[in-house]
Amino acid sequence: MKQVRITVLRKQLYPDLVRQYLTEPPEECVCDFFQEGDSFLYTGGAEMPEGFCPWAWIDLYRTVSALSCGATYTPWQREEGTSVVCCTDGIRPVSFLLEAVESRPS
Template sequence: MKHKVKVTVIDKKVYPELQEKYCADPKAGMCPCYNIGDEFVFERDDENDHFWHGGLNTLVKTSADPDSVAGGPKMPHCSEAWDAISRYIYTGLQGGSIMKGWMKRENEMICCCSDGTRPVIFKIERIDEASLHSADTD
């Protein structure tokens, strides 16, 4: 069985009172790297290995200019986001349970980046696909 992983930006938050108090730019605003609704698909096979390239060129859907989105053709995923999501992506690409016993579905996880003043919230899903070889032998 082949496994892909789909990552969707489901929300973005901003805490202006924390930015005012702690950030060098007190008006930093929302994360500029992602947009709500952005979707990314990770594959790992003989032709693609998106994981080892920081998710570069995994963007499959956005409402913005793809060149300006992390994970698009010009920019890998933000390091704070990548640190939060990469372990679940790797597990899913290997066919493992992403969060069995915590989430309703073991192939899903909801997590966010570690930017405390403007976190981005991601839904990560393992997608299972029958391989071509197993379909040929059935």
């Protein structure tokens, strides 16, 4: 099994949707779990990396698990063993780069 590096590519916020659908002001609605460039390592099992957002983990786990088992998303993704996915928060989504990496020997 491979490990999977999870890197935060981008955080988005749609202030118009915040104003229309949420009760908080837009400046309070930015995702506070992640910063762009944050990196996490999935090492196996169903364990979420420490410090990861539980809601985003539910969204990413299927792809993380598949990549760790050798799945590929080519020809849709340019590189073998990578995938770009996002959490399903429609108002403040976060995009992640998932990269399968060789596990280090124990």
